[in-house]
Amino acid sequence: MSESMTERPQDRVPTGVPGLDIVLHGGFLRRGVYMLQGRPGAGKTILANQVCFHQAAQGGRVLYVTLLAETHDRLLFNLEPLTFFDTSRIPEQITYLSAFSTLEEGGLKGLLEVLRREARAHKATLLVVDGLVTVEESAQTKKDFKKFIHDLQIHAHLIGCTILLLTSASAEMVGPEHTMVDGVLELFDNRLGRRAERELEVKKFRGSGYLRGGHAFQITRDGIVVLPRIEALLQEPSREDSCKTDRVSTGIAQLDRMLKGGLPCASTSVIFGPTGAGKTTLGLHFLNESSRSEPGLLFGFYETPPRIFLKARALGLDLEKKQKQGVFDMLWHAPTERILDGLGNELLAVVRERGVKRLFIDGVDGFQKAAAHPDRISHFLAALTNELRVLGVTTLYTNELQQLFYQEVRLPISGISSLVENILFLRFVELHSRLHRLLSVIKMRDSDYDSSLREFRITSRGIELADTFLGAESILTGEAKAASPSRPKRRSLLKKRSR
Known part of the structure; x- marks a missing residue:
């Protein structure tokens, strides 16, 4: 009717x-x-x-x-x-x-x-x-x-x-x-x-x-x-998708080059990786680029605002200054007895009110834990991400993998990979009795990207990303082994560290 x-x-x-x-x-x-x-x-x-x-x-x-x-x-x-x-x-x-x-x-x-x-x-x-x-x-x-x-x-x-x-x-x-x-x-x-x-x-x-x-x-x-209920409220996005072609910096120059200029504007990306791999750290770099034209918001479940600011300072990032300037803010919710639609409605209200353009959701599984009916989480996320896109928000999720080392990757939330345009994958590899962090771009919808495995370190200057990772091969099988000495050499953090 x-x-x-x-x-x-x-x-x-x-x-x-x-x-x-x-x-x-x-x-x-x-x-x-x-x-x-x-x-x-x-x-x-x-x-x-x-x-x-x-x-x-x-x-x-x-x-x-x-x-x-x-x-x-x-x-x-x-x-x-x-x-x-x-x-x-x-x-x-x-x-x-x-x-x-x-x-x-x-x-x-x-x-x-x-x-x-x-x-x-x-x-x-x-x-x-x-x-x-x-x-x-x-x-x-x-x-x-x-x-x-x-x-x-x-x-x-x-x-x-x-x-x-x-x-x-x-x-x-x-x-x-x-x-x-x-x-x-x-x-x-x-x-x-x-x-x-x-x-x-x-x-x-x-x-x-x-x-x-x-x-x-x-x-x-x-x-x-x-x-x-978010999926009932937003059966269709509130406006037409403008589909901009601009790029948004991740805050890490080497990663922007891998992405051929940065993340597509108003896209949704997810960072998969085990605990300690650097997911939150990467997200803080993304938020450190917040500005008057691109206000940022961190929507988190686990680390409190004081701990986030402490972590940012250790990386050489001044998010407290950004907050005082009014271009960045945080919403934190302990992952206790929350209501899923309360979280979703609050997030969208703040995004609209503050004109947020950079959104970092640290721990998307916090939504899953708040769901009284876990089987609706994929529908909830689909409605939420569609609305964020049409609002011109570039969104970055983190999603923790349970295993530190694995041959087979099992995504914690079923179907999430189909809801996002871009997937970044962080993992550990053990070589010569040392742990190394690796980053790779698994997916970028409708865009070219560098598929190389890159080693990175987390330093007092933030994330440092190598040109590539030449120290090992067969990494993705979970059974890394030293690379052949006849392989061409390029700059690598592994080589730099052994000097």
Whole structure:
């Protein structure tokens, strides 16, 4: 269904809940009847009240009706620590009304009459009924309950009021109310091993598109924050890919020559290698080229900012100066219980806000560890990298290989090599009882490059790269042996070191 044909901004009721309006393509539809459902503790009451206070802040008027729920004093006491709670809105703009006694005495008909009368009297633009399951239990037949929902819909259209119905029922058992309402939002609290993650899913939404599937959310001091699933949010990049042909320096002159001028602008590269091979060091060289025209960002999971600055100083790189100049910054997240889409949404927000053009993601497996469902990581990375490309960001990932020495290379994240244009490979080789670091370019899409194996050292002046590595042969088999003495000689760090 075309949005231009069915959706206009003035027909929307924004929720004010960060991320939720994105999922709903702008908010609820005015005069609609929507159900918020989930088990006790899922977050329904917080979500509904957050919408209420946002409506009041926008000049709307709210009637919040409770049925066999917590007392209003207790409800307001629990809401008070949340930043959206504003007592000045009560009772002029937000009115709380208990109608359980009305339901007991007058049944569904009596309750409906009270809702109509009070909504008109308060000129409500939003009506919340908290405890729909109590209404269902009070209905003599399913038909009576459906008629109650139907009458609410008529009421919503007559006075231009949007209605939210809160219930602890589950969508697993589809009741008559699910067929009657305009939309159903369900809140879950998923247990994943020893960890738990909250999730919201739009089960139904008449008259509008929406982002399908589950979306993680958090309950914070500011209320609920919904984190739209990256691969749903960015099914297509936000703009057209400009496909520039410019080159971006890696910060290492010898490596730029291997790459025939540097990394292609707005491309994505990955550095594979075992621990200690120099992956982060190479990334810091890349960031040291940050400037006003190419602001840089380090998005890391393992080494804290003080340790990164210490490492940079040891390499002769002054990233602290770059940060003071406002051309470089860092975002660090300990790889503990993070939410994958929270990381992705934060990264993209900072990239857009600061106009980042050089991005170094140190430890792409940090995303994998944050994924509640690891099988979606390749889809997540595909959506993320596609969006970074169209934003003109040249991105460098590191991905650690588990083995120090190996004949067969197994990539930690399946399919990552197909998502990137360029692959740099770092490895160790043992020769004459010494360890040597080697660098090679494995892949550059649509570009020529030098495929030589290069030895490199990490010094107080940063990375020093040799012309080639002539000390050994059969390196990639994992069983290096000394090269034949008849082989032509070129400059090598191995030769330089033996003098």
